[in-house]
Amino acid sequence: MEDILRPIYQERASQSNTLGVLLIEKKQKLSHITDSFDVILLVVVKEAERPVFIKHYTYDNKKAAMHIIAEEQLQEWLLLGTNRKIFEWLHDAKILFDRNEYVANLKTELREFPFNGRKIKMGLEFTKLIRRYVDGKALFESKQFLDAYNHVVHSLHHLARLAVIENGLHPELTVWHQVKKIEPEIYKLYEELVNSEETLEKRLELLFLASEFMIHSRTSICSVHLLEVLSGKEHWLFNEIMNEKELIPYSVDLVVLLEYLIEKHLIDIVNIETKGHGVYHRCYQVAKKLS
Template identity: 70%
Template sequence: MEDFLRPLYQERASQANTLGVLFIEKKQKSIPTTDTFDAVLLIVVKEAEQAVFIKHYTYEHKKAALHVVTEAQINEWILLGTNRKIFDWFYNGKIQFDRNEYLYNLKKELMEFPFYGRKVKMGLEFARLIRRYMDGKAFFENKHHLDAYNHVVHSLHHLARLAVIENGFHPEVTVWHQVKQIEPEIFKLYSELVTSEESIEKRLELLFLASEFLIHSRTKVGVMHLQEVLAQKDIWAFQEILSHNELKEYSVDLSMLLEYLIEKGYIEVVNQETKGQGVFHRNYKVAEKLS
C-alpha cells in the first residue's frame, strides 16, 4: 500500500509549499483513526485555497485517503482538540517527507506538551465543561431528564479530557482508556452514569453531587489561562474579553464561564455608570483574592 501511494505525494514533496508528508496505516479494526480506510496520507502545506482537501483512492480491494491540510488548520486542530484523530496520526504515522524537520519538531512538541499549550487547552475544556454541566443542571431542575443526561455525558467527557491534559497528555480518540489509568474516580463516575440500573433521575441526582466536588477541585487549573489574561488590566468589558486574541476561542462558552466564576468568587462584577439613570455597564475584573 505504501508503494502504491508513493507517486501520489512525490510530486507534492518537490513543491516549496509542502512542509511534510505522513503515512498512517490502519492497525486495529476497532479504532476508527483512519475512518475505516486502510491507509491515510497526510500532506501538510504552508498555504492553500482550501484549509482541508481530501481525495479517496482504491487499490487492489483496499482504500486510501489523501488529506492535504494547511499548517494553520493543523495548529487549530491541535489547540482546540476538534480533530482527535490528528494526535494518533502524528504519534503513530510514518514520516515520508519532512522539510526542515517540520514534522519531527511538531511530533516532539506534541510529546513534550509545553505548559503554555496545556494551560490554553485546559481553559477551553473547562469552559466547555461548565457550559454542559450548567445546561444539564438546568434541564434536570426542569424535569427534562433525557436532555439533562445528554449534557451530563458531554460534561463528563470534557472533565475527562481536562484531567488527561492536566496530567501532561493529549486526549486521544480512546480518552476513556486514558482516564481509567490516570483518573479512575472520573472513570467510575462515568461508568455508574451509563451502566447503573437506577432510574435516570436518581443517577443524575447522584452524579450532580459527585461532580460538584470534581469540578470545584479543578477550577483553579481550569481558569489559570483566563485569569492570567484578565490580570493584564484592571477592568474589562465583556466584548473586550470576547475579542481578545488569546480568548476568542472560548466564544459561546465565555458568558456562562464568567457567571460560574462570579458565583465561585474568581471574578468580580464592576458596575460603571451610563447616561441612563440607574443603568450601569456591567464590567469584570479578577477577584482581589486572585490578583
C-alpha cells in the first residue's frame, strides 16, 4: 500500500512548505476512524491558500484520501477539539516524512500534554458544559423534558471530556470508555440517565443535582485560564473580552460563562458612568478576593 502511494507523498515531501507526511491505515473494526477509507495520507504544510484540501484516490479496489492541512488549522483543531479524529490520526500514524522532527515533537507534546495546554482546554470544555447545563436546567424548569434531556446528555459528555483532560489525557472518540476507568462516578451518572426506570422528569431532577456538585467542584480549576487573562487589566468591557486574542475561542458561550462566574463570586461587576444619567457601562474584573 505504502509503495503504491509513494509517488504521491514523495511529491509533497519534496516541497519546502511541507512539514510532515503521515500514513493512517484503517483498523478492521474501526473504519470510522478513517471515514471508511483504507488509508489516509495526512500532509501538514506551513502555509496554504485553503486551510484544508482533500483529494480521493482508488487503487486495487481500495480507496485512499489525502488531507493537506495548514499548520494553523491543525493547531486550532488540537486546541479546540473540533476535529476529534485528528488526535487518533496523530497517535496511530506512521511517519513517512518529518521535516526537522516537526511531527515527532508534535506527538511528544500531545503525549505529555503540558499543563498550559490542559488549562486552556479545560476552560473551553467547561464553558461548553456550563452552556449546556444552564440551558438544560431552564428547559427542565419550563417542563420541556425531552429538550432538557438532550442538553443533559451533552453536558455529561462535556463533563466526561473534562475529567479526561484533568487527568492529563486527550479525550478520544471513545470518551466513555476512557471515563469508565478514570472517573466511574460520571460514567454511572450517564448510565442512570439512559437506563433508569424512573420517569424522565425524575431522572433529570437527580442528574441536575448530581451535576451541580460536580460542576461546582471544578469551577476554580477550570476558570484558571480565563481569570489569568482577565487579571491583566483592572476591568474589561464585554467587547474587549470578546476580542482578546486568547479568549476568542470562548466567544460563543462567553456571556453564560461570565454570568456563572459572577454568581460564584469569581468575577465582579464594575459600573462605570456613561454620558447618560443613571446609565453605566457594565464592566468585569477578577474578584478582589482572588487578585
